[in-house]
Amino acid sequence: MKQIINHDYLESRIQGLERVMKKExxxxxxxxxxxxxxxxxxxxxIQIAKIIGRSNVTIGTYVKRYQQARIAGEKPFPFLWSTCHYMNV
Incomplete structure (x- = not known):
């Protein structure tokens, strides 16, 4: 079942992610x-996997983590890296 997402909300998520990407x-x-x-x-x-050069299973993992973090109300994108990255290890 697809979720209906407010266009303004979606656009703000995209813009926030683009800002993060510019600094990464x-x-x-x-x-x-x-x-x-x-x-x-x-x-x-599948389209994303072809563009990025990863398997669609890997892309599915990224998307799943993103969705789980969003549902849990966590900060926008910390789910994408390990705790080692947080600690700069």
């Missing part, structure tokens, strides 16, 4: 952000 220097994180950005823009996991 870690290639892997940038790639994960890019996957979520494409997801928010309506691309399928």
């Amino acid at each position: 220097k870690n290639r892997r994180l940038y790639e994960r952000y890019q996957a979520i950005l494409l997801h928010l823009k309506g691309y399928t996991n």
Whole structure:
């Protein structure tokens, strides 16, 4: 079942993600952000996988983590990296 999302809300998520991506220097994180950005823009996991060069299963994992974090009310994108990244290890 598809969710109906307010266009303004979706646009604000996209803009926020684009701002984060401009500052991101870690290639892997940038790639994960890019996957979520494409997801928010309506691309399928298979399309995203072809664009980014990862498997659709990997893209599905990124999207699932994003959705779980959003439902839990967590900060926008911390779900995409490990706790080691938080601690700069």
